[in-house]
Amino acid sequence: MSWLEKCLQRYKPIVDDWDAFMHACQMPLPRAIWHNPLKASADDVRRLVAARVPEAQIIPWQTLAWRLPPGVKPGLWPEYRLGWIHGQEEVALWAVPLLNAQPGERVLDLCAAPGNKTAQLAVAMQDEGLIIANERRWDRLVSLRHNLERLGVTSALITRHDAARFTWLDGTVPKTPFALGGHGFDKVLVDVPCTCEGTTRKRNMHRRHSVDAYRKSVVQTQKGMLRRALALTRPGGLVAYATCTFAPEENEGVLNSIWPHVAEVVAMAPPAGLRISPGLAAWEGQTYRDDVRNAWRIWPHHNNSGGFFIALLRKLPEPSHMEPATDGHSVAAGGGIS
Amino acid sequence: MSLPTKLDAFQALDDRHVFVITLMEEYGFPSDAFAGWTFWHRCESDAVWIARSEMRPIPGIPTGAFGMMASKNIAQPTRLSASFIQRFGHLASRSTITLNHEGTRMFAAGNRISWPSDESPRHYSIVIGTITASNGEIYHVPVGRGRFERGQLCSDVPKAQRFQL
Incomplete structure (x- = not known):
């Protein structure tokens, strides 16, 4: 064991x-990234991610996030350094x-x-x-x-x-x-x-x-x-x-x-x-x-x-009166x- | 290093403050560019922060950051932080320089670029980079603060925010 x-x-x-x-x-653990709308448009980021990592999968239950294949390190991308995307589990x-x-x-x-x-x-x-x-x-x-x-x-x-x-x-x-x-x-x-x-x-x-x-x-x-x-x-x-x-x-x-x-x-x-x-x-x-x-x-x-x-x-x-704790x-x- | 805990550790700057006036005039920001935000001066460090107008210090609780740092020194309104430039730089209409892809590659990596002195009237500029993305599309993006020195444009982009194209 x-x-x-x-x-x-x-x-x-x-x-x-x-x-x-x-x-x-x-x-x-697969890496995930999400789009930051405070700094970049969703369309731009969608196209950039698709061009960089065609195998990236959209995470269906998030607004705009992707699951990345193993080995991809988004922290080195310009888009990451500029704050257009962020990585998170x-x-x-x-x-x-x-x-x-x-x-x-x-x-x-x-x-x-x-x-x-x-x-x-x-x-x-x-x-x-x-x-x-x-x-x-x-x-x-x-x-x-x-x-x-x-x-x-x-x-x-x-x-x-x-x-x-x-x-x-x-x-x-x-x-x-x-x-x-x-x-x-x-x-x-x-x-x-x-x-x-x-x-x-x-x-x-x-x-x-x-x-x-x-x-x-x-x-x-x-x-x-x-x-x-x-x-x-x-x-x-x-x-x-x-x-x-x-x-x-x-x-x-x-x-x-x-x-x-x-x-x-x-x-x-x-x-x-x-x-x-x-x-x-x-x-x-x-x-x-x-x-x-x-x-x-x-x-x-x-x-x-x-x-x-x-x-x-x-x-x-708040209750109208507090009952004693039991x-x-x-x-x-x-x-x-x- | 200590963090401020007192309410008067931060002072709000109104629209007539010399920092705000100089910032607006030097970079040509539109008058409503910072509507909904307030500039704050942290008295101990002299830095100026930009924060949503609802923000106030909490009495007795040490403050580590007050929104986003706009400038490290209230006496130098043109010496803007890279974070501020990346968020608001696209609104500036003066004192900006647009680099081509090769120039952006050099600048974003923290390098100097040769620059004729007669074309550099101001000490600091907002640098707009031209990035050709992996899909071939071209983006013009505020990257950081440029500093003119002895015929060169020096990159003031902090190490942690530099990148390779």
């Missing part, structure tokens, strides 16, 4: 075709379209680097409105800024702050999931740090040390980020929660930690051609709230992609939400 297989063995009960899954996890293209960001909205991207999804947001909003692109790590701010500038984005404010302690635009801190001291965001994207097991096709997992130990610590971080994201969202606003891991603790388990009266996981209709699996109802003895099944699990062997998990949550209106959730002293 390979090291990778040992690593992923715990998911055998939830994978429909183990051999196909393991095979897919060890194959090189195909499966990761999904998070932003689900949010349906519109021009003029206020959108928060809590874990923004390297800026791929932030740029997608800016394109969806036609670079009109306000995007807060937050990244805590110094070393990742450089790639975030570079990508957004190359793609011609002017609507993004890049910030460096702890995502689980982010504030509203006026700098005030949410005290409860509903208290809107400032202005809530219309949409929030929470593409959290995770164990990245779904990226085995582009990274060597052998280099990762102690995934189990890291998972235990990162789950708390993920819960903190999602709760803060919901606290910063206006009632009726949407939060997209995404990871690139298979671990239910980091996916359904994090969604399950949200109070049902704070947000609901929205049902989403997958487009034709994209094969998704619903979120898990239970894992290792823990049963999750029913609407967690509305989340999408995207397995590598179903769409020749990386592994991905995404859920869309809608912030609910499920172990509590509002922490000092204003934090736990």
Whole structure:
């Protein structure tokens, strides 16, 4: 048994075709590119890509994106350097379209680097409105800024702050999931740090040390980020929660930690051609709230992609009275939400 | 290196600010070219940023970038960033140079091009490149800032944004 297989063995009960899954996890990941309408016309880019890579396949469920054959390196093309196109993992293209960001909205991207999804947001909003692109790590701010500038984005404010302690635009801190001291965001994207097991096709997992130990610590971080994201969202606003891991603790388990009266996981209709699996109802003895099944699990062997998990949550209106918590959730002293 | 966290770390420039006036006059941008955008001066670094008008700093949160950097120095409105030129350069009607494909190839790679001094009245120019694409189509694209120096046109395109034709 390979090291990778040992690593992923715990998911055998939830994978429909183990051999196909393991095979897919060890194959090189196809590259994908998308057109940037902020800098070039769709017709121009369509013709350029067709001339450069005739074998490039249009990705049917994206506005204008292509899957490239192995070995093609678009990062060296003039069109890439000029910001007419951008490269991104195909499966990761999904998070932003689900949010349906519109021009003029206020959108928060809590874990923004390297800026791929932030740029997608800016394109969806036609670079009109306000995007807060937050990244805590110094070393990742450089790639975030570079990508957004190359793609011609002017609507993004890049910030460096702890995502689980982010504030509203006026700098005030949410005290409860509903208290809107400032202005809530219309949409929030929470593409959290995770164990990245779904990226085995582009990274060597052998280099990762102690995934189990890291998972235990990162789950708390993920819960903190999602709760803060919901606290910063206006009632009726949407939060997209995404990871690139298979671990239910980091996916359904994090969604399950949200109070049902704070947000609901929205049902989403997958487009034709994209094969998704619903979120898990239970894992290792823990049963999750029913609407967690509305989340999408995207397995590598179903769409020749990386592994991905995404859920869309809608912030609910503040209830007229707060019922006492009976499920172990509590509002922490000092204003934090736990 | 620190990031600004205070509201007054950035100051909005109005339309009468010398930076904005000089920029418009030197490059001949139409009066409505930047409608919906605001230029901001980051006081600590002296850089000027262009951002959508809705944007404001968030009190207490360090700001890494405020939209797109337009110029590294408020005292040099003509010394525009390559990103700014690539986004807005097509709107300029003055102080622009159009290079042929070979010139663009040299310029985009960061090289110098011999340029008679009597044809280079200004220190900086917006350089429009001519790119013959792989399908034979010709595109005129703002590539970056050119700098005239001792009879040469020098490419100020940053290393990360250079490319090979």
